[in-house]
Amino acid sequence: MAEPRKATSREVTAEIISIGDELLIGQTVNTNATWLGEQLTRVGVRPMRVHAIGDDRAEIMAALQGSRADAVLITGGLGPTKDDITKQVLCEFFGTRLVRHPDIEERIAAFFRSIGREPLEANRAQADLPEHCTVIPNARGTASGMWFERDGRIFVSMPGVPYEMRTMMEHEVLPRLVERFHPPSIIHRTILTTGLGESHLAMRIAAWEDSLAAADIRLAYLPSPGLVKLRLSTYANQDQAAAKSRVDAKAAELYQLIPDLVFGEGEERLEQVVGRLLKERGNTMSLAESCTGGYVSHLITGVPGSSAYYIGGVVSYANAVKMEELGIPSDMLELNGAVSQPVVERMALGVRQALRTDWSVALSGVAGPDGGTEEKPVGTVWIAVAGPEGVKAEKVYYPGTRDLVIKRSALAALNMLRKRLISAS
Amino acid sequence: MAEPRKATSREVTAEIISIGDELLIGQTVNTNATWLGEQLTRVGVRPMRVHAIGDDRAEIMAALQGSRADAVLITGGLGPTKDDITKQVLCEFFGTRLVRHPDIEERIAAFFRSIGREPLEANRAQADLPEHCTVIPNARGTASGMWFERDGRIFVSMPGVPYEMRTMMEHEVLPRLVERFHPPSIIHRTILTTGLGESHLAMRIAAWEDSLAAADIRLAYLPSPGLVKLRLSTYANQDQAAAKSRVDAKAAELYQLIPDLVFGEGEERLEQVVGRLLKERGNTMSLAESCTGGYVSHLITGVPGSSAYYIGGVVSYANAVKMEELGIPSDMLELNGAVSQPVVERMALGVRQALRTDWSVALSGVAGPDGGTEEKPVGTVWIAVAGPEGVKAEKVYYPGTRDLVIKRSALAALNMLRKRLISAS
Numbered sequence: 001m002a003e004p005r006k007a008t009s010r011e012v013t014a015e016i017i018s019i020g021d022e023l024l025i026g027q028t029v030n031t032n033a034t035w036l037g038e039q040l041t042r043v044g045v046r047p048m049r050v051h052a053i054g055d056d057r058a059e060i061m062a063a064l065q066g067s068r069a070d071a072v073l074i075t076g077g078l079g080p081t082k083d084d085i086t087k088q089v090l091c092e093f094f095g096t097r098l099v100r101h102p103d104i105e106e107r108i109a110a111f112f113r114s115i116g117r118e119p120l121e122a123n124r125a126q127a128d129l130p131e132h133c134t135v136i137p138n139a140r141g142t143a144s145g146m147w148f149e150r151d152g153r154i155f156v157s158m159p160g161v162p163y164e165m166r167t168m169m170e171h172e173v174l175p176r177l178v179e180r181f182h183p184p185s186i187i188h189r190t191i192l193t194t195g196l197g198e199s200h201l202a203m204r205i206a207a208w209e210d211s212l213a214a215a216d217i218r219l220a221y222l223p224s225p226g227l228v229k230l231r232l233s234t235y236a237n238q239d240q241a242a243a244k245s246r247v248d249a250k251a252a253e254l255y256q257l258i259p260d261l262v263f264g265e266g267e268e269r270l271e272q273v274v275g276r277l278l279k280e281r282g283n284t285m286s287l288a289e290s291c292t293g294g295y296v297s298h299l300i301t302g303v304p305g306s307s308a309y310y311i312g313g314v315v316s317y318a319n320a321v322k323m324e325e326l327g328i329p330s331d332m333l334e335l336n337g338a339v340s341q342p343v344v345e346r347m348a349l350g351v352r353q354a355l356r357t358d359w360s361v362a363l364s365g366v367a368g369p370d371g372g373t374e375e376k377p378v379g380t381v382w383i384a385v386a387g388p389e390g391v392k393a394e395k396v397y398y399p400g401t402r403d404l405v406i407k408r409s410a411l412a413a414l415n416m417l418r419k420r421l422i423s424a425s
Numbered sequence: 426m427a428e429p430r431k432a433t434s435r436e437v438t439a440e441i442i443s444i445g446d447e448l449l450i451g452q453t454v455n456t457n458a459t460w461l462g463e464q465l466t467r468v469g470v471r472p473m474r475v476h477a478i479g480d481d482r483a484e485i486m487a488a489l490q491g492s493r494a495d496a497v498l499i500t501g502g503l504g505p506t507k508d509d510i511t512k513q514v515l516c517e518f519f520g521t522r523l524v525r526h527p528d529i530e531e532r533i534a535a536f537f538r539s540i541g542r543e544p545l546e547a548n549r550a551q552a553d554l555p556e557h558c559t560v561i562p563n564a565r566g567t568a569s570g571m572w573f574e575r576d577g578r579i580f581v582s583m584p585g586v587p588y589e590m591r592t593m594m595e596h597e598v599l600p601r602l603v604e605r606f607h608p609p610s611i612i613h614r615t616i617l618t619t620g621l622g623e624s625h626l627a628m629r630i631a632a633w634e635d636s637l638a639a640a641d642i643r644l645a646y647l648p649s650p651g652l653v654k655l656r657l658s659t660y661a662n663q664d665q666a667a668a669k670s671r672v673d674a675k676a677a678e679l680y681q682l683i684p685d686l687v688f689g690e691g692e693e694r695l696e697q698v699v700g701r702l703l704k705e706r707g708n709t710m711s712l713a714e715s716c717t718g719g720y721v722s723h724l725i726t727g728v729p730g731s732s733a734y735y736i737g738g739v740v741s742y743a744n745a746v747k748m749e750e751l752g753i754p755s756d757m758l759e760l761n762g763a764v765s766q767p768v769v770e771r772m773a774l775g776v777r778q779a780l781r782t783d784w785s786v787a788l789s790g791v792a793g794p795d796g797g798t799e800e801k802p803v804g805t806v807w808i809a810v811a812g813p814e815g816v817k818a819e820k821v822y823y824p825g826t827r828d829l830v831i832k833r834s835a836l837a838a839l840n841m842l843r844k845r846l847i848s849a850s
Contacts, residue, residue, distance in 0.1 A: 024472040026463025027645055030455055033477065038451025047449040049484065052458070052475035059474065066491060199505045199547050221506060222447055231452075287719075287740070293726025294712075294719030297740045301718025304794050304827055312746035314739055315712070315722045321737035321780060325750070355746060369729050399540060400565070401588060402729055 012183040014040050015069035016050045019060060019076035019086055020160055023052040032075050032162055039174060044183035044235070045071065060089040070153055071177055073169075076160030078143035080122040086157055087146070091130050094148055094155075098128040101135065101144075108142045136172045140164045145172065154180060187243045189251050190222075190231045192268060193261040194415050198223045201261070205230075208250075208257055215246050225404055226411035227270075230254065263418060270414045271299040271306075277421040278309040283358040285417070287313030288326055288351035290338060291365035291381060296410045311355045316347065326350030339364050339376050341384075341393045348386035348393075359421070360386045361413050367405045381409040385416050387424060392416075437608040439465050440494035441475045444485060444501035444511055445585055448477040457500050457587055464599060469608035469660075470496065485514040495578055496602055498594075501585030503568035505547040512571075515582055516555050519573055523553040526560065526569075533567045561597045565589045570597065579605060612668045614676050615647075615656045617693060618686040619840050623648045626686070633675075633682055640671050650829055651836035652695075655679070688843060695839045696724040702846040703734040708783040710842070712738030713751055713776035715763060716790035716806055721835045736780045741772065751775030764789050764801050766809075766818045773811035773818075784846070785811045786838050792830045806834040810841050812849060817841075 016036050022028040033050045040047050048069055053059040055077050064072070077086030091097055105127035112119040126142045129135055136145030136156070143159040145168050156173050158165045177183075193201060198221050202209070212219055215234070222229035232250060236243030255262055264273045278285060287297050287310075297313045300306055316322040319333055327350045328343055336342050344364045352360035365381025372378035379400060384393040394416060398408040441461050447453040458475045465472050473494055478484040480502050489497070502511030516522055530552035537544040551567045554560055561570030561581070568584040570593050581598050583590045602608075618626065623646050627634070637644055637657070647654035657675060661668030680687055689698045703710060712722050712735075722738045725731055741747040744758055752775040753768055761767050769789045777785035790806025797803035804825060809818040819841060823833040 023459075024462050024475065025466040025645070026459050026461075027647055029459045030475070034448075034451050034454045036451070037449050041450040048479065048481075050449065050455070050475075050477035054473065056473075199545060200542070202506055202547070203545060220446060220508075222452055229452075289719075292723075293731075293735075294714075294722025294738065294740065295726075297714075297719025298717075298723045298831075301720075301740070301742065301792075302828065302831070306718075307742055310718075311743040312740045312750070313719065313742075314750075315719065315726070315737045317726065317732055317738075318736040318780075325737070325739075325779070354750070355743075367726075397540060403727065404588070406723075406727070 010184075012045045012071070012181045013048045013069040014045045014071040014073060014177075015048055015067050017060075017063045017067070017072060017074045018050065018052040018160070019055060019074065020052075021054045021083070023076075024054055032160065032165055035162070035166065036073055036075075036169065039169060040073075041186070043174060043178055044186045045177065045181070055083045055085055057085060057089050057092075060086065061093060064089070064093045064155070067153075067155075070181055072153070072155045073173070074155065074157040075165050078126075078157065078159045080120075080126055080142075087128070087130065090133075090146065090148070090155075090157055094130065094132060094150070096130045096132040099131045100124075101127045101129055104129070104135065104144055111142055136168060138164055138168055139171070140167050147173075147176070184235045184237045185240065186233055187236045187240070187247050188231060188233045189247050190229050190266050191251060191254060191262055192264040192266075192270075193228050193230060193258060194226055194263055194270060194411055195261045196228070196258075198228050201228050201258075205254065205257055208253055211253075212250060215250055217247060217250055226408040260419075263415065269299075269303075270411055270418065272303050274414050274418050274421070275300070275303050275306055275309060277418060278359070281358075281421065281424075283421075284309050284311050285359040285361065286311050286351045286355040286357040288347040288360065288362040289313060289315050290317065290322070290347070290363060291367040292363045292406050292410050292413070293317065293367075295406050296361065296363065296413055299410060299414065311357050314351055314354075322347060325354070327354075337376070339366055339380060339382055341382055341395070344382035344384040345386070345391045345393050348384035348391050352386045358388060359417060361417050362386075363409055363413050365405065365409055367402045369402060379405050381405065381412070383409065383413045383416055385413075385420050387420055389424060392420070435609075437470045437496070437606045438473045438494040439470045439496040439498060439602075440473055440492050442485075442488045442492070442497060442499045443475065443477040443585070444480060444499065445477075446479045446508070448501075449479055457585065457590055460587070460591065461498055461500070461594065464594060465498075467611070467613060468599060468603055469611040470602065470606070480508045480510055482510060482514050482517075485511065486518060489514070489518045489580070492578075492580075495606055497578065497580045498598070499580065499582040500590055503551070503582065503584045505545075505551055505567075511582055512553070512555065515558075515571065515573070515580075519555065519557060519575070519580075521555045521557040524556045525549075526552045526554055529554070529560065529569055536567060561593060563589055563593055564596070565592050572598075572601070610661045610665065611658050612661045612665070612672050613656060613658045614672050615654050615691050616676060616679060616687055617689040617691075617695075618653050618655060618683065619651055619688055619695065619836055620686045621653070621683075623653050626653050626683075630679065630682055633678055636678075637675060640675055642672060642675055651833040688840060694724075694728075695836055695843065697728050699839050699843050699846070700725070700728050700731055700734060702843060703784070706783075706846065706849075708846075709734050709736050710784040710786070711736050711776045711780040711782040713772040713785065713787040714738060714740050715742065715747070715772070715788060716792040717788045717831050717835050717838070718742065718792075720831050721786065721788065721838055724835060724839065736782050739776055739779075747772060750779070752779075762801070764791055764805060764807055766807055766820070769807035769809040770811070770816045770818050773809035773816050777811045783813060784842060786842050787811075788834060788838050790830065790834055792827045794827060804830050806830065806837070808834065808838045808841055810838075810845050812845055814849065817845070 134147040141164040146157040148155040220231040322328045347362035368378030462472045559572040566589040571582040573580040645656040747753045772787035793803030
């Protein structure tokens with residue numbers, strides 16, 4: 001057995017092999033790999049590849065033979081049915097054979113008796129495990145994990161059932177991996193921006209980005225509709241505090257550079273930031289949505305505790321609702337059309353008054369695919385925010401699918417409210 | 426160039442290479458691979474592997490060199506920033522070089538001008554494409570796709586942005602793959618159910634499921650929150666009509682078996698089914714949402730053309746809104762609590778009257794994580810549907826996260842409306 005390595009700054013790599021036909025045919029999303037990637041990254045191990053393959057001997061063998069990472073994490077194919085062949089292929093790969101483990105067989109039998117069933121031979125056979133491996137207990141199921149070492153690399157096989165795998169990974173595998181490889185620890189900060197697309201954002205912060213290399217910091221752009229997350233990361237080999245202050249210094253520079261675009265950090269969502277600002281101020285809000293059809297309200301109410309500041313909203317899909325519930329004069333609608341500054345401002349004022357809130361947001365636009373005109377093409381959205389100091393409206397334009405128009409204008413509306421809340425304080 | 430193959434029953438295989446650091450570190454779930462796997466399976470191509478790798482030259486090269494499938498589908502790494510290197514590595518692998526395509530550059534420039542921005546050089550550089558490849562147009566973005574052939578195999582590079590990739594796959598790549606390889610055709614029918622979880626559904630249809638093998642039909646359960654899709658499939662090598670009638674016969678049996686659970690087929694969504702039923706009847710609807718906070722409204726308005734039947738809604742998050750906008754007497758709220766049959770029925774009646782619609786749906790429940798009591802635990806939701814023949818309410822109970830409570834009760838509400846619409850006709 002190889003001598004355990006000492007703490008080192010050498011990068012430790014991992015590779016994930018997810019086994020199961022259901023992953024290939026679109027039946028199951030490979031969330032196991034996503035979760036494993038996150039866990040590995042958190043402890044400073046770099047995931048370099050994910051493979052998803054079927055329950056197929058040749059494919060599993062090829063993936064094992066082609067692996068190069070320090071740690072190979074295998075999930076799936078450990079069930080009691082015929083198509084689960086991972087154990088057999090691992091035996092073949094490591095030149096060993098399955099032997100029955102009486103203690104594990106007894107655990108499996110006890111588990112089945114505890115739920116009032118006699119274990120079948122297929123269940124008992126889950127106690128057949130490779131002769132030369134370290135068996136890893138499964139606290140939540142009957143498929144044991146297996147830990148192999150070869151040439152200073154390790155191979156771990158875990159069940160594919162997410163909650164069994166996660167428990168095994170958290171309590172058994174991850175601590176052993178850290179103990180075995182002493183990965184360099186990593187400092188991360190993820191800064192959330194909205195209001196500028198990836199390439200324009202990149203241009204605006206180009207000089208700052210160029211300065212990161214000297215501080216040994218890596219930057220990743222993580223775009224999603226309406227948002228770009230900027231993730232700063234650096235290794236913290238010897239001096240955690242020094243690494244942290246290097247990242248913090250660069251983050252502070254970024255805040256200075258794009259104060260208008262940054263809205264939060266980490267896993268925070270824009271609607272959470274808005275909720276936090278409202279709560280801090282003891283303020284309430286309401287919504288009048290047309291083109292977004294309730295999506296902004298859905299975002300706001302997705303935050304636990306939002307009833308503390310969100311009073312309610314009106315989805316005014318038909319013009320009649322705009323007139324009756326929000327008090328929009330019919331001649332205003334006729335003169336300007338529903339997608340217009342006067343109407344959206346009146347919507348915001350109307351709902352704010354009706355629901356007696358400190359703030360209100362209104363949206364009216366053309367989500368498409370139909371209803372666009374030359375003057376107001378699909379993607380045109382008017383957004384108004386009304387508050388103690390009056391109402392302000394802005395027109396945005398997000399050409400794209402109906403779904404994207406809705407999502408982007410919703411984020412734009414939340415961001416307008418966020419800015420108003422900040423500048424009002 | 427290889428001779429196009431003739432129609433054959435030989436299996437056609439595919440391999441998916443997903444490129445992007447965000448896929449490895451747990452930042453992004455690889456839903457592109459899931460969707461591609463489903464699409465390929467649908468047309469009779471067998472996905473044999475999925476790789477997710479970083480934006481790393483050596484890794485991309487290794488994945489290309491190690492590929493063995495007839496069709497290699499690559500997504501990601503085509504963006505305008507420095508870390509997007511897929512094109513360069515493809516050039517290296519195929520021994521070609523990037524050349525600027527003036528027509529595509531013009532398209533990109535026009536796209537940016539249409540949204541009022543000047544294209545940057547980084548944007549224009551997206552028109553730099555390998556000299557020896559077939560360029561595949563991107564109807565939704567600025568990163569073109571690329572189609573390469575080598576030794577009778579094809580390699581396709583597509584953007585990683587899901588809606589760009591999906592449009593390109595559906596309209597360009599998938600038809601070309603079928604044309605190129607003539608995969609054995611597969612007959613599918615996907616029957617959509619709601620109202621029963623996967624394992625209980627499986628128990629209820631067990632005998633029918635056992636009868637499928639004799640008809641050479643395979644069944645896949647495709648569960649998502651609140652729904653289970655049942656996909657029937659069979660190969661139709663020689664006789665398409667016979668295969669289709671085999672599947673149709675089994676589908677008809679299933680409809681007989683679970684008429685209460687089936688709501689549609691294929692890609693149809695429950696809100697589309699509801700919309701179709703409303704349109705057929707020339708009817709309108711409105712919503713009063715409490716715990717779902719606008720999510721039902723968001724689902725309804727996600728359907729293009731929904732303004733034909735959806736008049737609007739009220740999100741009555743605070744009790745004051747329930748009282749004022751929906752006419753709920755305060756003593757009714759005090760006596761029964763907001764999560765109760767009388768209140769939810771009154772909400773439905775109130776919004777139906779206020780917005781003068783044929784139908785209305787109201788929801789009031791405890792989405793959690795706080796607010797549950799012993800009598801009304803988190804996950805308790807009252808749903809009412811009001812229509813020409815009066816109002817009816819049902820209590821459902823979906824223990825789970827806030828997000829799941831919202832999603833499941835929204836589907837339950839749509840399903841209640843669907844049943845009422847059908848039985849009213």
